[in-house]
Amino acid sequence: MNTPGQYNPEEDPREPVGSSESADATERRANPERPPNAPGASTGWQRAARGTERFARDTADRLRPVARRTTDRIVRWLRRVLATLTALAERVVRRAAPYARRAHERLIPAIESAKRRIDPAVRRVWQRLSPVVERVRRRLAPTARRIRAELEPRMAELRAKLPESSARHRASVRSRSVQLTAAVAAFGVLAIIVGTAGPDTGERTTPAAHTVELRSPDQAQSGQGGTGRDSSPGDEQGRAPGASLESGNAPGQRSSSSKPEVDIPPNAHGIDVSNHNGPIDWNRVAASGEHYAFVLATDGGNFTNPMFQQQFNGAKNAGMLAGAYHFGRPTGSAVAQADRLLNTMGNTNDGRTLPPVLDLEVSPNTGGCYGKTSGQMHAWTQSFLDRVKSKTGDEAIVYASPSFWSNCMAGSQAFSEHPLWLASYGVPQPSVFGGWNAYSFWQYTNKGTVPGITGPVDRNLFQGSGSDLLELAQ
Numbered sequence: 001m002n003t004p005g006q007y008n009p010e011e012d013p014r015e016p017v018g019s020s021e022s023a024d025a026t027e028r029r030a031n032p033e034r035p036p037n038a039p040g041a042s043t044g045w046q047r048a049a050r051g052t053e054r055f056a057r058d059t060a061d062r063l064r065p066v067a068r069r070t071t072d073r074i075v076r077w078l079r080r081v082l083a084t085l086t087a088l089a090e091r092v093v094r095r096a097a098p099y100a101r102r103a104h105e106r107l108i109p110a111i112e113s114a115k116r117r118i119d120p121a122v123r124r125v126w127q128r129l130s131p132v133v134e135r136v137r138r139r140l141a142p143t144a145r146r147i148r149a150e151l152e153p154r155m156a157e158l159r160a161k162l163p164e165s166s167a168r169h170r171a172s173v174r175s176r177s178v179q180l181t182a183a184v185a186a187f188g189v190l191a192i193i194v195g196t197a198g199p200d201t202g203e204r205t206t207p208a209a210h211t212v213e214l215r216s217p218d219q220a221q222s223g224q225g226g227t228g229r230d231s232s233p234g235d236e237q238g239r240a241p242g243a244s245l246e247s248g249n250a251p252g253q254r255s256s257s258s259k260p261e262v263d264i265p266p267n268a269h270g271i272d273v274s275n276h277n278g279p280i281d282w283n284r285v286a287a288s289g290e291h292y293a294f295v296l297a298t299d300g301g302n303f304t305n306p307m308f309q310q311q312f313n314g315a316k317n318a319g320m321l322a323g324a325y326h327f328g329r330p331t332g333s334a335v336a337q338a339d340r341l342l343n344t345m346g347n348t349n350d351g352r353t354l355p356p357v358l359d360l361e362v363s364p365n366t367g368g369c370y371g372k373t374s375g376q377m378h379a380w381t382q383s384f385l386d387r388v389k390s391k392t393g394d395e396a397i398v399y400a401s402p403s404f405w406s407n408c409m410a411g412s413q414a415f416s417e418h419p420l421w422l423a424s425y426g427v428p429q430p431s432v433f434g435g436w437n438a439y440s441f442w443q444y445t446n447k448g449t450v451p452g453i454t455g456p457v458d459r460n461l462f463q464g465s466g467s468d469l470l471e472l473a474q
Contacts, residue, residue, distance in 0.1 A: 264291050264466030272458045275307045282318035284452030292321035297344040300329035316352055321473050323354030330370045334383035342391055352473050356388050357397040374410035397421050405433050439463055
């Protein structure tokens, strides 16, 4: 989700070398009438200490260029070693590739044969277990219904005791709400196990309407069918059915209109796309269970996604929420880049636009921090976010990975009031950083597959309920 850029590294200023004149000589010149051994005059030990200090300082000044040259030589040597190791690894891979292919070709028939033998046994076991599972489910249904009826008032009382959330602390309150719901759900499961002796009435129950269930990426992939919904385009202005839109709001300000009537489940799935994803069938995307999409709007100081309007409005017309992100390049003005993002988004008073996003990643060219110190990166980020806040009244979403935040932002905790969209692949649950109590969005893969999009696509999970997600929308 990034494009290349360049930077000019800054040279380190040299420290000035101090005067070599002794403090004792300076003092005698300033007060010539004072004899060297008068009370308060420097003793021999003090003069020796000052001389040693001068010698150490002069030695350090002389050794600094030598140390710098030595470091440069070591770096060059390490680069040559890495290049040699890389070439060696490539040769090993080339030589091992034929053996790996032959082993793979031999293993495939064995795997297929084992699968054919196991499948009938698995089907027989499932056919025997299905009636038992159904009887147990019917037997537990009345007890589960009674427990739910008892727990719902208590959950309402506990939620009422939580502090009211604000725009600056939505993420932390949402985290406490999720933890509370998970604890109550665990208690309910325990109670169901204990109360399995209830009468078999054959009644069926439905899941609680506001349960927030945190799912791993694998569960998200397999559970797509359960969260899918029929997609119906909005009206000619891109509004979802049932949504009302009031006029007269200032550009970029949060709309006072009612939220669209969109059925969004807890921990909703979503995607983020750019011009590299090409044309998208948004109706198929929405029907597959994706509820929101982030679209690349701008990159650095001069690139604008030529497909932004098509992708941004296409997602909304399919009934999804949409957001726009800017790939930040700290080599240019933060204020100018924030203005480019907001101007590209335009007026978004439709109740279905997520806050603007600042995408912070390492330089696509060097893999570094654009030649900036962590303090300079911090100041640039603050300027961008302050500009978005002053123009829209929203706290912009911050996108970053744990490694970027550690290397380029020195683990700064100054931005934890902004919603966090973190990128972390191949883990059951990501670790938050930078003072955040919880993440709002989690990009868990960049190789997902979604109907309606050709090729791999970034996939995300939202941490919170459907009403939490709608609360973020303008």
